[in-house]
Amino acid sequence: MNHDVVIIGGSLAGAACARELERLGIDAIALERDRFPRRKVCGGFLSAGAVESIQRLGLLHEVLNAGAVEVKCARVRAKGIDVEIPFERPGLGISRRTLDEILACGARVQQGHHVYEIERSNGSFIVDGIRCLVVIDASGKLGRFTNRERVDEFGIQYEQPQAVGSALEFSFFEDGYGGSVSVEGGRSNVCFLIKKHALEKYLHNPDCLVTGPLAYDRLPGDFIAIGDAAGMLDPFCGEGMRHAMDSGMLAASIVAAGIKRHATYEEMKRQYESEWERRWAFKRAVGLALRRYGFRTMLRFGPPWLINRMWD
Numbered sequence: 001m002n003h004d005v006v007i008i009g010g011s012l013a014g015a016a017c018a019r020e021l022e023r024l025g026i027d028a029i030a031l032e033r034d035r036f037p038r039r040k041v042c043g044g045f046l047s048a049g050a051v052e053s054i055q056r057l058g059l060l061h062e063v064l065n066a067g068a069v070e071v072k073c074a075r076v077r078a079k080g081i082d083v084e085i086p087f088e089r090p091g092l093g094i095s096r097r098t099l100d101e102i103l104a105c106g107a108r109v110q111q112g113h114h115v116y117e118i119e120r121s122n123g124s125f126i127v128d129g130i131r132c133l134v135v136i137d138a139s140g141k142l143g144r145f146t147n148r149e150r151v152d153e154f155g156i157q158y159e160q161p162q163a164v165g166s167a168l169e170f171s172f173f174e175d176g177y178g179g180s181v182s183v184e185g186g187r188s189n190v191c192f193l194i195k196k197h198a199l200e201k202y203l204h205n206p207d208c209l210v211t212g213p214l215a216y217d218r219l220p221g222d223f224i225a226i227g228d229a230a231g232m233l234d235p236f237c238g239e240g241m242r243h244a245m246d247s248g249m250l251a252a253s254i255v256a257a258g259i260k261r262h263a264t265y266e267e268m269k270r271q272y273e274s275e276w277e278r279r280w281a282f283k284r285a286v287g288l289a290l291r292r293y294g295f296r297t298m299l300r301f302g303p304p305w306l307i308n309r310m311w312d
């Protein structure tokens, strides 16, 4: 056996999982197609819960040293609505260029390795020729190893050379929603989610990065999946990064215990999926309700505790 565990993808979910497995004494490696630092379409807002996950990984000091900016409230604008929602616990603003590098560096993440093939034979897996007991899919919302239900929405992102203070700025408009947050280096990260038919209108910025189509729901798959590969949270909840790190650490603890007691892959997968469902069902239901019934209805009639819990 080359390794106990191979993780496909070494961004937030994959790197968090690799770190936790190493801490638990398991021989694991994450294979990442990209090389860090690199940009990524993301709002750059770490909710208070995500900050906690970073602390659990022992990296909060590094993230703060890198210049992450405290975010104390959300300012949300939509037709007929302009509200400021103070956070009970502050979040942080940081670019993915910086954050992903902090998580991957010092972890067992092999950069520049694009995984093409996973085979199963005699109770183990072969990932591009590397034999292992357990495979974990952390390849994100567009990964090739898990099927998802795609929607006609795309994400776009660019940076601006000035900060926007300590608020998460958010607005809703006909073609989508999004906003900006201050990040390290006195800059701000600007990110929108745009309906496919209107995308072209928003690509005028030469620095603009695009991703999509987005896919919120995963279809039942063969592998233990973490982060966006397990299913995306609505970006409005600002909790995708927390979900990525939390599910990565959760899978690591279940897999580490499973390997030690010689559990089968299916047993570990079942246990992980039921715990994942228990932890994330509420947030996913909020995201689904928002998409189905509209964000404006939520902001106008939703109880303050529920609105605050979206970002916590």
Ligand SMILES: Cc1cc2nc3c(=O)[nH]c(=O)nc-3n(C[C@H](O)[C@H](O)[C@H](O)COP(=O)(O)OP(=O)(O)OC[C@H]3O[C@@H](n4cnc5c(N)ncnc54)[C@H](O)[C@@H]3O)c2cc1C
Residues within 6 Å of the ligand: 008, 009, 010, 011, 012, 013, 014, 031, 032, 033, 034, 040, 041, 042, 043, 044, 045, 046, 047, 050, 113, 114, 115, 116, 138, 139, 140, 141, 143, 144, 154, 155, 156, 191, 192, 193, 211, 214, 226, 227, 228, 229, 233, 235, 238, 239, 240, 241, 242, 244
């Ligand atoms: C428009 C938008 C705005 C968002 N804003 C926020 C926000 O403000 N706050 C927040 O918390 N969340 C936000 N999110 C969600 C957040 O970006 C994701 O939930 C998070 O990136 C998921 O991390 P991940 O590690 O699961 O996946 P990813 O970050 O997508 O990483 C997957 C990794 O796998 C690698 N990979 C893929 N295929 C292979 C392969 N075959 N071989 C090797 N490597 C591979 C990729 O290179 C990539 O690095 C936003 C999302 C969108 C779309």
